């Protein structure tokens with residue numbers, strides 16, 4: 001079953017074509033990596049898939065339902081959630097309260113920080129479950145500002161999971177991390193991918209090699225190659241354009 005698909009996507013910015021006839025199928029349950037050199041159009045494609053940009057032409061479907069005309073919030077409600085390269089964490093709140101606030105805003109109750117404690121506390125058990133999933137239980141009481149970079153990424157994944165997504169988009173989940181953090185995120189992505197479809201933009205090729213079932217390589221806004229990691233990494237056009245000796 002195809003969880004997420006794009007057909008003939010184009011995005012033009014004042015005459016500059018950042019996305020050029022991109023078609024893509026992501027199967028349910030797979031981890032799909034989108035890679036490509038700087039400026040290849042990865043972020044633009046992510047924005048198109050998650051509704052933050054509207055395509056100039058083409059369409060995006062989530063489980064066969066057309067979503068490319070919907071707002072990001074409506075797309076989230078249909079089961080596609082996305083983490084950002086730029087942190088969406090509230091630094092002045094504790095780790096636990098970040099997740100509580102995210103659960104509260106998903107519940108449809110208006111986001112009010114002066115909401116009575118007892119209303120907020122009803123979200124705590126679920127928040128603690130999510131923190132356990134991302135291995136942050138021990139840091140629940142810590143101020144988010146005091147988390148390490150890697151821990152913040154773990155918290156961001158927990159925030160995305162509050163939406164109970166069927167499809168999760170992760171924007172460079174290992175960016176700026178040391179090898180220990182990278183190994184932790186690889187494990188975590190594998191765990192959250194159980195029973196879920198994951199699409200990630202990732203620069204670190206060893207992360208892609210470890211995680212991705214299939215990859216799509218972008219170049220100048222177009223799909224250069226797409227398929228199983230093992231096949232794509234041997235594609236001479238891909239080696240020439242991007243991968244080089246790193247994985248060849």
Ligand SMILES: Nc1ncnc2c1ncn2[C@@H]1O[C@H](COP(=O)(O)OP(=O)(O)OP(=O)(O)O)[C@@H](O)[C@H]1O
Pocket residue numbers: 013016017018036037038039040041042043044045
């Ligand atoms: N809002 C915009 N207006 C004009 N040009 C844009 C806009 N957004 C992106 N671009 C251009 O589109 C191209 C693709 O950018 P994009 O950020 O999608 O690439 P990327 O593959 O994510 O790059 P990186 O790996 O550096 O993050 C770039 O040339 C960029 O300058």
